[in-house]
Structure formats: structure tokens, C-alpha cells
Amino acid sequence: MAQLENKVSAVVGDRTAKVLETTFGIKSIGDLMRHYPRRYMVRGELSDISELHEGDETTILAQVYSASTRPMRGRKGSMLEVVVTDGTDKLSLTFFNQAWREKDLKVGRQGLFAGKVGVFNNKKQLAHPDYEMIPDGSDVDSAVEGFAGKYLPVYPASAKMPSWKISQCAQLAIGSLEEIEDFLPSSIREKHKYPSLHQALVQLHQPADLDHAELSRERLTFDEAFLLQSLLVMRRIELKKLNSTSRKRISGGLLDAFDATLPFELTAGQVAVCKEIESDLSQPHPMHRLLQGEVGSGKTIVAVRAMLAVVDSGGQAALLAPTEVLAAQHLRTIQKLLGDLGQGGMLGGSDKATRVTLITGSQSAAARKEALAMAATGTAGIVIGTHALLGEKVEFKDLGLIVVDEQHRFGVEQRDALKEKAILPPHLLVMTATPIPRTVAMTVFGDLDVSTLRELPLGRQPITTHVVPVKEKPSFLERAWQRINEEVAQGHQAYIVAPRISADSDANADIDFLFGEESSEITSVEELAPTLHAGPLKGLKIAILHGRLSADEKDSTMQAFTKGDIDVLVSTTVIEVGVDVPNATIMVIMDADRFGVSQLHQLRGRVGRGTSPGLCLLVTQCEEETPARERLNAVAGTLDGFELSRIDLEQRREGDVLGASQSGTQSHLRLLRVLRDEGLIEQARDDAESLIATDNDLSDYPALRAELAQLQRDQAVDYLDKG
Numbered sequence: 001m002a003q004l005e006n007k008v009s010a011v012v013g014d015r016t017a018k019v020l021e022t023t024f025g026i027k028s029i030g031d032l033m034r035h036y037p038r039r040y041m042v043r044g045e046l047s048d049i050s051e052l053h054e055g056d057e058t059t060i061l062a063q064v065y066s067a068s069t070r071p072m073r074g075r076k077g078s079m080l081e082v083v084v085t086d087g088t089d090k091l092s093l094t095f096f097n098q099a100w101r102e103k104d105l106k107v108g109r110q111g112l113f114a115g116k117v118g119v120f121n122n123k124k125q126l127a128h129p130d131y132e133m134i135p136d137g138s139d140v141d142s143a144v145e146g147f148a149g150k151y152l153p154v155y156p157a158s159a160k161m162p163s164w165k166i167s168q169c170a171q172l173a174i175g176s177l178e179e180i181e182d183f184l185p186s187s188i189r190e191k192h193k194y195p196s197l198h199q200a201l202v203q204l205h206q207p208a209d210l211d212h213a214e215l216s217r218e219r220l221t222f223d224e225a226f227l228l229q230s231l232l233v234m235r236r237i238e239l240k241k242l243n244s245t246s247r248k249r250i251s252g253g254l255l256d257a258f259d260a261t262l263p264f265e266l267t268a269g270q271v272a273v274c275k276e277i278e279s280d281l282s283q284p285h286p287m288h289r290l291l292q293g294e295v296g297s298g299k300t301i302v303a304v305r306a307m308l309a310v311v312d313s314g315g316q317a318a319l320l321a322p323t324e325v326l327a328a329q330h331l332r333t334i335q336k337l338l339g340d341l342g343q344g345g346m347l348g349g350s351d352k353a354t355r356v357t358l359i360t361g362s363q364s365a366a367a368r369k370e371a372l373a374m375a376a377t378g379t380a381g382i383v384i385g386t387h388a389l390l391g392e393k394v395e396f397k398d399l400g401l402i403v404v405d406e407q408h409r410f411g412v413e414q415r416d417a418l419k420e421k422a423i424l425p426p427h428l429l430v431m432t433a434t435p436i437p438r439t440v441a442m443t444v445f446g447d448l449d450v451s452t453l454r455e456l457p458l459g460r461q462p463i464t465t466h467v468v469p470v471k472e473k474p475s476f477l478e479r480a481w482q483r484i485n486e487e488v489a490q491g492h493q494a495y496i497v498a499p500r501i502s503a504d505s506d507a508n509a510d511i512d513f514l515f516g517e518e519s520s521e522i523t524s525v526e527e528l529a530p531t532l533h534a535g536p537l538k539g540l541k542i543a544i545l546h547g548r549l550s551a552d553e554k555d556s557t558m559q560a561f562t563k564g565d566i567d568v569l570v571s572t573t574v575i576e577v578g579v580d581v582p583n584a585t586i587m588v589i590m591d592a593d594r595f596g597v598s599q600l601h602q603l604r605g606r607v608g609r610g611t612s613p614g615l616c617l618l619v620t621q622c623e624e625e626t627p628a629r630e631r632l633n634a635v636a637g638t639l640d641g642f643e644l645s646r647i648d649l650e651q652r653r654e655g656d657v658l659g660a661s662q663s664g665t666q667s668h669l670r671l672l673r674v675l676r677d678e679g680l681i682e683q684a685r686d687d688a689e690s691l692i693a694t695d696n697d698l699s700d701y702p703a704l705r706a707e708l709a710q711l712q713r714d715q716a717v718d719y720l721d722k723g
């Protein structure tokens with residue numbers, strides 16, 4: 001009898017084992033069992049081609065009528081088109097960049113084909129169908145029957161290892177498999193009425209019926225969520241056990257003085273979050289908290305208050321920003337907010353005051369030397385910086401709090417590099433730029449406590465957003481330029497955002513997330529600015545900003561814009577996160593369809609930050625009723641960042657949803673999809689929490705403990721592979 005850990009060669013032989021390993025990385029029987037079927041073809045439910053309708057999920061038995069491969073028009077790659085017939089009608093099958101399949105799909109051969117019926121050029125087709133060819137010379141009926149009973153599993157396959165062969169291997173393995181020990185505690189399994197692990201694997205590869213297969217798949221999906229959440233919950237408990245310096249708020253200190261000078265009332269949400277943070281900081285264990293909030297909800301003040309509480313108690317705080325523009329802006333904002341409270345030891349500084357300093361890669365040697373000294377001696381209570389903060393030369397006297405702004409650009413590794421600079425593990429506050437759905441937060445930041453700011457400060461004017469479709473309504477673009485002139489005439493300022501820097505530049509230069517194909521028609525900053533200057537925006541003070549300018553140029557342009565010396569800033573997405581100029585009231589985004597939904601929401605969050613209403617115009621060449629236009633309509637239709645982030649994430653691949661820093665996790669998520677499986681994830685989180693609450697180190701659950709340890713080892717290996 002075989003076990004999951006045994007080599008797969010023990011049941012399928014060396015030759016097949018070799019192919020399994022080279023094509024799918026399958027080494028053990030366990031790996032083979034975890035190579036799950038994508039779907040099942042159901043014999044006995046075969047359809048006639050003539051009866052198919054668009055949108056049907058179907059399986060047909062048909063004969064190859066013709067097959068041809070041709071290069072794609074207007075883009076790279078090839079298209080294999082295969083026409084099949086079952087006597088009632090013909091149907092075309094298309095495969096993109098899979099010319100090798102032509103070998104399988106020879107004219108005259110019969111096979112089963114399954115997929116979703118689409119229509120292209122008025123012809124019914126299946127794009128990338130699953131198929132199973134009937135071996136030449138075999139009798140069709142018995143061959144179809146011979147395929148693994150009633151339900152034919154369809155596996156991710158390759159030319160050398162077709163689906164039916166994988167199915168055979170799986171049958172062999174199952175036949176020789178010992179009963180598998182189930183790591184899922186029986187209380188949890190019974191609660192959800194799940195099959196045992198052994199039954200689930202058998203049913204997935206050899207379903208008795210589709211309901212069993214479905215429940216088995218759910219159980220295995222739940223397993224992934226449960227294991228991950230258990231790890232995260234345990235890690236969170238471990239972190240809470242670490243010692244840290246408690247940073248209790250003192251009365252009559254810097255924070256009190258700061259509160260007294262605040263020109264506005266904190267929102268109810270800000271007050272609540274500040275309380276949570278204050279309570280975390282006063283513990284002798286490190287805080288690990290994620291602060292996520294709507295664009296413009298006022299996360300910065302919350303962070304500043306946390307930093308001041310730490311300074312009051314004798315420690316220092318570091319603020320890590322993703323870009324130099326943002327770091328420089330944080331310095332200015334925080335210095336301005338603090339006023340003389342940030343002028344410690346200087347003429348005119350208050351006696352409670354501290355100092356704020358900046359460490360970036362591009363600063364002058366003299367400035368850097370001074371900043372390093374201020375950090376090392378503790379003169380600077382607040383040290384702001386980019387990645388340069390992680391450098392070896394950077395030392396702190398007593399680093400008590402790390403604030404990471406716009407976390408999605410920093411990996412856990414970088415967070416840890418900064419932690420090393422503290423005497424005891426410091427408190428950690430992570431702020432995300434983009435609101436993310438709860439279960440994504442749970443999966444990506446599951447070891448952090450989460451605080452959410454949903455409301456915007458009182459008196460904030462809503463942003464109005466319109467789509468400007470230049471193809472249908474060219475005059476609307478003229479009107480957009482006119483609106484900019486009107487805003488400037490009223491003393492306001494404008495942003496114009498373009499996807500690329502120059503006509504010849506790599507369109508990706510400043511963009512994380514670019515849709516569609518390369519096109520020379522994409523607007524560039526360097527072409528647009530002079531055109532506007534000479535034309536519709538004649539007489540206005542226009543400046544440009546993009547990632548290729550030097551740090552000094554960027555900084556002085558941003559400062560000039562902040563001061564109001566520039567009317568119109570034509571820029572790439574370097575202004576995407578965090579830039580805060582309340583006097584800017586209008587933003588025109590060129591080729592808006594080139595940006596992601598969340599990115600557009602971030603961008604427009606730059607206007608309407610003062611007391612005047614904000615206007616955002618999304619200019620696009622896209623036609624009506626295209627997916628791109630739908631995305632823009634969604635952005636124009638709601639100001640709810642959580643909802644938009646969901647739309648955005650739905651269009652990404654799972655790996656992008658979880659982010660690169662999670663690659664260790666990702667390879668263990670075969671079935672789980674964080675958006676689709678929200679219910680399961682919440683359930684798994686609850687189950688993991690209550691289990692671990694009663695048994696902190698899972699000593700009563702050795703099988704679960706072993707499984708988690710294995711998962712952790714695998715993650716560490718993946719992590720090393722990556723680095």
C-alpha cells in the first residue's frame with residue numbers, strides 16, 4: 001500500500017513519473033492527488049451541435065472536419081482553428097498559441113469536446129475547449145464508456161501527458177493508497193458535513209456523481225483557507241507574545257499640544273481608530289495593525305498622532321513611504337501640521353517640541369549626514385524616508401514605531417529589515433492606499449489587526465466624475481479644457497494625467513497596471529503639455545511631472561504646485577498616491593481606459609480635498625459598450641473605494657490579487673480564490689480562531705500541527721527560491 005509521501009513512480013512506473021515531474025512538477029503521490037481536475041465531461045449528456053446556444057456549457061461527441069493554424073492579425077501569436085462536425089452541424093474550436101494541439105486534432109478523428117459556447121462572426125464556437133480524443137481504431141461507444149466511468153475528469157494537460165493519461169495515473173494511485181490521516185479536526189469536518197480527506201480526494205478524481213465531486217472540491221478549498229488562516233492566527237498570537245516597550249500616552253505632552261492646535265475636529269472614525277492604536281501602543285507587546293481607509297479619509301493625521309504618542313514616551317517613529325515624491329510631501333505636511341512643535345531645539349521651537357527629518361537615496365551627502373545624526377542621537381523624533389531608511393548606515397536611538405505608508409509596494413522582508421533597527425520589536429502601523437475587500441485583507445494581512453476608516457471628513461465635497469468619449473463626442477474634450485480655464489480663473493488648480501511620459505517612451509514607465517495593447521496613439525505628458533500650452537490652455541502656467549525627472553526637479557515642481565505657482569500640472573501617475581493639494585479642483589485623465597479601476601479612484605482622490613467640489617473627467621477613445629467603457633462607467637458611478645477595488649480585483653489574476661510578496665502563500669492556493677470564496681474564508685477564519693483560542697499550540701491536534709509545519713517549510717522554501 002502506498003502513502004501520499006511515496007514517489008509517484010512506485011505506482012505509475014519510471015517513464016510516466018518522469019513526464020509527470022517535468023511537465024507538472026509532480027513527484028509524490030500526494031502531488032498527483034493534488035493535481036485536481038478542472039471539470040468533468042458527462043457521458044450520456046452529449047448534445048447535438050445544431051441545438052447549442054450561446055452561453056451553454058456543453059459536451060459533444062464529434063469528428064474533426066478540418067484544422068488549420070494561422071498567424072494572428074495585428075498581434076503576436078498564432079491561432080489554431082479546428083472545425084468539428086457531429087452530422088447535425090459544424091462547430092469551430094479555437095486555440096490561441098497552441099499549434100501543438102494540431103497533432104491531436106487530426107482530420108477524421110473523433111473525440112469529446114467540452115466548453116462554453118460562444119459566438120464569433122455569427123458562428124458558434126468553443127474557445128479553448130477541453131477535449132478527449134478517442135484512440136484510433138477503438139469502437140466509439142465502448143471507448144467513451146471506457147473513459148473512467150460516467151464522469152470523465154478533465155485535467156490541466158500537455159501534449160506529452162494528456163488528460164486521460166493523468167486520469168489513469170490517478171486511478172492507479174487511488175487503488176493503492178492507504179487510508180489518509182485527516183488533519184482537519186473532526187468537529188470542524190462534521191460541522192460542515194464534509195467528507196474525510198481520503199474520500200474527498202477519491203471523489204474528486206473518480207466522482208460517483210457531480211454533487212459528491214462538488215462537496216469534495218469545497219472541502220479541499222476550505223482546507224486551503226483553513227490552513228492559511230490557522231497559520232496567520234497563530235502568527236498573530238505569537239507576535240502578541242513578543243515583548244516590546246509600552247508607549248503610554250502622557251498627558252501634557254507633545255500629543256496634547258498637537259491636538260490643541262489641530263484646525264479641525266477628528267471624524268468619529270478617526271477618533272475610534274486613534275483609540276485602538278493608543279491602546280495597542282500602551283501594551284508591552286508590539287502592535288501589528290493595518291489601517292485601511294477611503295482615499296482622503298485622513299489616515300495621515302491618525303499616523304501622526306500615533307508617532308507623537310511614541311515620541312512623548314521617549315521613543316522615535318519611522319515613516320516609510322514608497323516614493324521620494326511622497327516622502328518629501330510627508331515631510332512638508334508633517335512639518336506644517338506640527339508647526340513649532342516640530343522645531344525642537346531651534347529658535348522659536350516649543351519646549352515640548354521634537355524634530356522631523358528625511359532620509360532618501362537622492363539627497364545630498366551633507367543633508368544625509370545631518371539626517372543620519374539626528375536619527376542616531378534621537379534628536380529627530382520622526383524620521384521619514386523611502387527605501388533608503390532600510391540602509392545599513394541608518395541607526396536610531398530608540399525606534400518605537402514603524403509606520404508603513406501605502407504598504408502594497410513594500411514586502412514583508414522590508415518591514416523586517418527596519419524592525420532590526422529597534423532594540424525591542426517595535427510597534428507597527430501599516431497603511432494601505434487602496435481600500436481592499438475584507439477577505440483579501442484577511443488573506444494578505446491576516447496576521448495584522450485591521451482598522452478601517454470609511455467616512456470622509458465633514459464638509460468634504462463629493463467628487464463628480466464624467467466619462468468623456470472623444471470618438472462619439474469630440475466637442476466634450478473642448479469643453480474639458482474650457483472647464484480647466486474656468487477653474488483656474490476662480491483661483492483653483494488642475495491636474496492632467498497621461499499614461500506615458502513621451503511618445504517614444506515605454507508606456508509602462510510610470511504605470512503598474514496597463515490595459516490593452518501597445519498603441520502609438522496613447523497620450524504622453526511631453527507631447528500634451530506643449531500642445532495645450534499653445535492651444536486650449538494658452539496663458540495658463542503649465543508644468544510637467546513624471547518619473548524620469550530628477551528628484552530635485554520633481555520636488556521643486558510639487559512644491560511650486562502646492563504653493564499655487566503652477567496652474568496646471570501635466571503628469572503621469574507619479575501623483576497617484578497621497579499627493580495632497582486641497583486647492584486643486586479638477587482632474588482630466590487622458591486615455592483613462594489605460595488605468596485600473598482602483599488606480600483611477602486613487603487618482604481622482606487628488607481633487608476635492610478642500611472645501612470646493614472636485615471634478616474628474618475620464619477621457620477615452622474607447623467605444624460604447626466595450627469592457628473598458630464599462631470600467632470607466634463603474635468609476636464614474638460610485639465613490640465607494642471598497643466596491644471599486646472589488647471590481648478591479650475581479651479582473652486580475654489571483655497572483656496579482658495577493659501581490660508578489662505573497663508568492664510563498666500563493667503556490668499553496670490551488671482551489672481557493674479570495675474574492676469568489678469569501679464565505680469559505682470567513683468561515684475558515686472563525687473556525688481557526690475558535691480552535692486556536694482553546695488550544696494555542698494545537699497540542700491536541702498533532703496531524704493539523706504537522707500539516708501546518710509542512711506548509712510553513714514549503715513557504716520558506718518558495719520564499720528562498722524567489723529571492
Ligand code: ADP
Binds near residue numbers: 264300580
Ligand atoms: P488619506 O487617507 O487619503 O491619506 P489624508 O490623510 O491625506 O488622506 O487627508 C486628506 C486631507 O484631509 C488632508 O488635507 C487632511 O489634512 C484633511 N483632514 C484629515 N482629517 C480631517 C478632519 N477630521 N477634518 C477635516 N479635514 C481633515
Ligand code: MG
Binds near residue numbers: 299300577578
Ligand atoms: Mg495618504
